[in-house]
Amino acid sequence: MEQLNAIHQNAVEHTKRKVLEDLDRFFELRPELPSYEEYIEERNHYIDQIWLNVWLNKSTNAVSKHLKKVHLQEVGYDVEGLDRRLIIKLFRTEMRKYRPFDVNEWFTSTYKSNSDLWVESYSKARIQFIKRQKETEEQEKQEAIKERVTRTSLKLIRKKQEELYLYLRYFVACKLKSDIKSKPMYETIDPVKIEESLTEIEAFEIIYNTRVSDFLETLTGSVHKVSLEWEKRHYEYETYFYVYQRLITNYLSEFIPKWLVSQLSPNILSQYQDSFNEALTEKVMGSLILEQMYDYIESFFYRINDEYLSDLLNVADLPFDVEIHREKLEQDLAERERKIAEEKAELERKKQEEKRMLEDIFGREYSPPAGRNIRYVLHVGETNTGKTFQALKRMKEADSGLYLAPLRLLALEVYDKLNADGIPCSLKTGEEEKLTKGANHISSTVEMFHEKESYDIVVIDEAQMISDKDRGFSWYKAITKANANEVHIIGSRNMKQMILQLLGDSDIEIKEYEREIPLEVEQKTFNIKDTKKGDALVCFSRKRVLEIASHLQNTKRSVSMIYGSMPPETRKKQMQRFINGETNVIVSTDAIGMGLNLPIRRIVFLENEKFDGTRRRRLTSQEVKQIAGRAGRKGIYDIGKVAFTSDIKAMTKLLEKEDISISSFAIAPTSSVFERFQRYSRKLGAFFELWEKFESPKGTKKASLAEERELYEMVRDTDIEARLSVQELYGFLHLPFSPHDPGLADQWKETMYAIINREELPEPRIKTGSLEELELSYKAVGLHLLFLYRLERRTEALYWERVREEISDGVHDSLITEVKKIKKKCRKCNKQLPWDFSFQICNECHADRSQSRYKNYYHR
Structure with missing residues (x-):
C-alpha cells in the first residue's frame, strides 16, 4: 500500500528527530561530556518505546476507515459489519508487526563508533543551553526594570493625581469655553429617535448654576452609531458626553505617559536604557x-x-500655574460643598413640606370607619347559590331600597325584575336614568352611589370587586358609607375577612351559602363537535366569540353570544333567546361569570389563558370558579358540568383550590381629597404627581388612574384646564369609558372644548354599516349620554337613549344575521383560515416574517 509506505517513511524521520531532541536535553543538563553508555543506560526505555508510539499514532490517524478495511481484508480478516472501534483495534494490532524500525540499531550505528559526532553534538547542545540561560536572565532583568518603572509610575500618579487633575481641569475648561462660544447646542424630546426635531439652546441658558454633566447631556446636532447587545447597532443623536469622553481619554492617554517619563528619576531611566539599549519612550510607558x-x-x-x-x-481665564490652580480648585470645592449643603437643606425642606402636604391632603382619608349603628348582613358563598336572590327578597320587603351592581346589565335586570314584581323601581347609571313614578327603590351601578342619600335597605353586589385596582374604591365607599337601616353585602368567600375588618364592631350577621347543585368536571377532553344543548362555550376575546359562533351557526346550531363590549340591551336579548329556547348554545367571554343567571347545563373552557391588558396568563382559581359556577340550574340541570379542551388535571385543581382571602382594598381620590389639594395647587398634573408619591396605607392599594392621566395629557395646559376647577376636570376625566376605543378620546376632547366655550355639544358620530361600526356608535352615544347626565341635561338624554336603543337593536339583528358570514382571516394577507387555526397569521406569512428577521439579523 503506497500510502502506508509514505507514512512509514515520515514516522521514521519523526522518530529520529524526537530521539535527537531527547539527546540534546540530556546533554544540556551535564557540565561535562557524558559517555555513550551513560545515555543508553538512562534513556534506553524511551528509545525502545518512541518508534511504536509515533508509528501507531501516524498510521491510525492518517489511514481512512476504508483503507484500514482494505488492508485488514488483504491479511485475511472478514470486516463486513464490524464496529468502527473494533476495526481500529485490529488495524493497530496489525501495524505493530508492519516493518518495525530498529531505533537502537540506528542510534548505535550513528554514535557508538563516531566519537567526534558525539562530542560535536554535546558542544552544540551546551552552547544553545548557555545562550538560552543568558537570554532568560536578561528577560528577567528587563521584566524587573519594567515592574520597577510601572510600580514607581503608579506611585507617582497616586501621589500627584491632584496635580494631574489640575492639568486636565485647565484643558477641559479652555475647551468648554471655546465650544460654548462657537458650537451649537440642541435638545429634543427623545434623543434615541433621530426623526425627532432638534431645538437649539442659547448658551447663557446652560452656563449658570449648571453642572458639567448637565451640559454634556445637550446634543451636538450630529448622529452617531451606538452598539447594543448581540452585536446590534442603532443610531441616535450625539450628546457632548461622548465628545468629551473621547476628548479627555485622548488627552490623558498622551499626557500621563509623557508626564511620567519627565517625572522618573535619572537612575531608573538609566537602568532602563542599559537593559533595553534604548530610552524609555512615552509609547512604552503608556503600554x-x-x-x-x-x-x-x-x-x-x-x-x-x-x-x-x-x-x-x-478657570479658563487663568494662566496655568499649578499652585494658583490648586488654590482655585480648593476655593471652588469649598464653594461647591456650601452649595451642595444648601441644595440638600432645600431638598430636605421641600421633602418635609411635601410630607406635611401629603398628610394634610390624604391623611386618614382611607382608614376604615369605626363601628356604625347599622345592621350589616353578609351573603357569602360561591357563584349561583342564591345570595343575590335572598338579599333582593329582603330589599323588596322594605319601604325603600338601593341595589348597587357592578354592571349596567345587572342594574337593568334588577330594575326590570322589581317592576315586574309590582315594586316600583327607578334605574340610575352614568349613561341613563329611568325614573318610575312613585318609586322608592333604585337599581344602580356602584359608581353612582351617593353617601348622603339614605334607604331602609342597601344591597351591594359582587363585593369581592373591592380589590379591583381601578374600580374597587366604589365598593369601599358603598360598604363603609352607606346610610341605611340594613346593608346587605354579597360576595365570594375570599372577601369575608376583609369586609369584617372594614366593618369593625358593627352589628353583623353572616349568611353562608353552599351550592345545592354540585359541579362535575368531565374527564374527557372537549371537542367542538361535542357541543350540545345548554352548553356555554367560554373564550376570552370578542373576536374569538364571533369566530366560534360563526362556526357553530354554519354547523346548524343556534347560538347566543355574550362579550364585554356588547350593549347591555343586546346582551339581555341574547340571554333571553337562550332562556326561551330560541338558541341552544351560548358562546361567551368571562362576562358570563358576573351575575348572569342562565339555564346552563355545561360550562366549557375553550381556553385556559387570557390576556389581562398586560400579558397573556393562566386563569386564576377565582376566575375559573366564577365562570364554572354558572353551570347548573335548579329544577332544570341538577348537576352542573364543567369541561376543558386541555390540561384537565391542572384546571380541576384550580376549580377545587381554596380561595386566598382578599388582603387589601382599592383606594381612589375623593372629593374631600381634591378640596384639600386645591389649597396648594390648581394644576391636576401636580395632583397626579402627589398621588404617585402618596404611600398607600397598609391593607390598601392605589388606583392606577392610568386612563385619567392619559386623557389629562390631551388637555394639559389648555383652556380646558384653565377654565375648570381641579375637581370638575377630574370628574370629566373619570367618566366610565375607555379612551382606547377608536374615536372616543377625540369625541371626549371635542365635547370638553364645547363645554368650556358654552357651545352645543358635538353629536356622536353614528355609523351602521357593520357590527363593529354599530358597537362603536353605541359607545359613542353612551359617552355623549355620560356628558348629558353629568351636565343634568335630562331632556336631551331621553332622545339619545332612544337612539342608543335603536343601535342596540341593530347590534342584536346583526348578531343574528351577519355572524354566520364571519370568517377567520390572516391578519397580514387576508387569506381565509380554518376557524380553529391557533394563530392570527397564516403559515406562509409567518415563514416570510421569520425569513425576513433572519436576513435582517445576519446582514445588518
Whole structure:
C-alpha cells in the first residue's frame, strides 16, 4: 500500500528527530561530556518505546476507515459489519508487526563508533543551553526594570493625581469655553429617535448654576452609531458626553505617559536604557500602565462631570500655574460643598413640606370607619347559590331600597325584575336614568352611589370587586358609607375577612351559602363537535366569540353570544333567546361569570389563558370558579358540568383550590381629597404627581388612574384646564369609558372644548354599516349620554337613549344575521383560515416574517 509506505517513511524521520531532541536535553543538563553508555543506560526505555508510539499514532490517524478495511481484508480478516472501534483495534494490532524500525540499531550505528559526532553534538547542545540561560536572565532583568518603572509610575500618579487633575481641569475648561462660544447646542424630546426635531439652546441658558454633566447631556446636532447587545447597532443623536469622553481619554492617554517619563528619576531611566539599549519612550510607558491609567481617566472624567460649569469657565481665564490652580480648585470645592449643603437643606425642606402636604391632603382619608349603628348582613358563598336572590327578597320587603351592581346589565335586570314584581323601581347609571313614578327603590351601578342619600335597605353586589385596582374604591365607599337601616353585602368567600375588618364592631350577621347543585368536571377532553344543548362555550376575546359562533351557526346550531363590549340591551336579548329556547348554545367571554343567571347545563373552557391588558396568563382559581359556577340550574340541570379542551388535571385543581382571602382594598381620590389639594395647587398634573408619591396605607392599594392621566395629557395646559376647577376636570376625566376605543378620546376632547366655550355639544358620530361600526356608535352615544347626565341635561338624554336603543337593536339583528358570514382571516394577507387555526397569521406569512428577521439579523 503506497500510502502506508509514505507514512512509514515520515514516522521514521519523526522518530529520529524526537530521539535527537531527547539527546540534546540530556546533554544540556551535564557540565561535562557524558559517555555513550551513560545515555543508553538512562534513556534506553524511551528509545525502545518512541518508534511504536509515533508509528501507531501516524498510521491510525492518517489511514481512512476504508483503507484500514482494505488492508485488514488483504491479511485475511472478514470486516463486513464490524464496529468502527473494533476495526481500529485490529488495524493497530496489525501495524505493530508492519516493518518495525530498529531505533537502537540506528542510534548505535550513528554514535557508538563516531566519537567526534558525539562530542560535536554535546558542544552544540551546551552552547544553545548557555545562550538560552543568558537570554532568560536578561528577560528577567528587563521584566524587573519594567515592574520597577510601572510600580514607581503608579506611585507617582497616586501621589500627584491632584496635580494631574489640575492639568486636565485647565484643558477641559479652555475647551468648554471655546465650544460654548462657537458650537451649537440642541435638545429634543427623545434623543434615541433621530426623526425627532432638534431645538437649539442659547448658551447663557446652560452656563449658570449648571453642572458639567448637565451640559454634556445637550446634543451636538450630529448622529452617531451606538452598539447594543448581540452585536446590534442603532443610531441616535450625539450628546457632548461622548465628545468629551473621547476628548479627555485622548488627552490623558498622551499626557500621563509623557508626564511620567519627565517625572522618573535619572537612575531608573538609566537602568532602563542599559537593559533595553534604548530610552524609555512615552509609547512604552503608556503600554506599561495602560489598565490602571484608564481607571484614572474614568475617575477624572466623572470628577469633571461634577464640577460647576461656571467654575470651569473662570478657570479658563487663568494662566496655568499649578499652585494658583490648586488654590482655585480648593476655593471652588469649598464653594461647591456650601452649595451642595444648601441644595440638600432645600431638598430636605421641600421633602418635609411635601410630607406635611401629603398628610394634610390624604391623611386618614382611607382608614376604615369605626363601628356604625347599622345592621350589616353578609351573603357569602360561591357563584349561583342564591345570595343575590335572598338579599333582593329582603330589599323588596322594605319601604325603600338601593341595589348597587357592578354592571349596567345587572342594574337593568334588577330594575326590570322589581317592576315586574309590582315594586316600583327607578334605574340610575352614568349613561341613563329611568325614573318610575312613585318609586322608592333604585337599581344602580356602584359608581353612582351617593353617601348622603339614605334607604331602609342597601344591597351591594359582587363585593369581592373591592380589590379591583381601578374600580374597587366604589365598593369601599358603598360598604363603609352607606346610610341605611340594613346593608346587605354579597360576595365570594375570599372577601369575608376583609369586609369584617372594614366593618369593625358593627352589628353583623353572616349568611353562608353552599351550592345545592354540585359541579362535575368531565374527564374527557372537549371537542367542538361535542357541543350540545345548554352548553356555554367560554373564550376570552370578542373576536374569538364571533369566530366560534360563526362556526357553530354554519354547523346548524343556534347560538347566543355574550362579550364585554356588547350593549347591555343586546346582551339581555341574547340571554333571553337562550332562556326561551330560541338558541341552544351560548358562546361567551368571562362576562358570563358576573351575575348572569342562565339555564346552563355545561360550562366549557375553550381556553385556559387570557390576556389581562398586560400579558397573556393562566386563569386564576377565582376566575375559573366564577365562570364554572354558572353551570347548573335548579329544577332544570341538577348537576352542573364543567369541561376543558386541555390540561384537565391542572384546571380541576384550580376549580377545587381554596380561595386566598382578599388582603387589601382599592383606594381612589375623593372629593374631600381634591378640596384639600386645591389649597396648594390648581394644576391636576401636580395632583397626579402627589398621588404617585402618596404611600398607600397598609391593607390598601392605589388606583392606577392610568386612563385619567392619559386623557389629562390631551388637555394639559389648555383652556380646558384653565377654565375648570381641579375637581370638575377630574370628574370629566373619570367618566366610565375607555379612551382606547377608536374615536372616543377625540369625541371626549371635542365635547370638553364645547363645554368650556358654552357651545352645543358635538353629536356622536353614528355609523351602521357593520357590527363593529354599530358597537362603536353605541359607545359613542353612551359617552355623549355620560356628558348629558353629568351636565343634568335630562331632556336631551331621553332622545339619545332612544337612539342608543335603536343601535342596540341593530347590534342584536346583526348578531343574528351577519355572524354566520364571519370568517377567520390572516391578519397580514387576508387569506381565509380554518376557524380553529391557533394563530392570527397564516403559515406562509409567518415563514416570510421569520425569513425576513433572519436576513435582517445576519446582514445588518
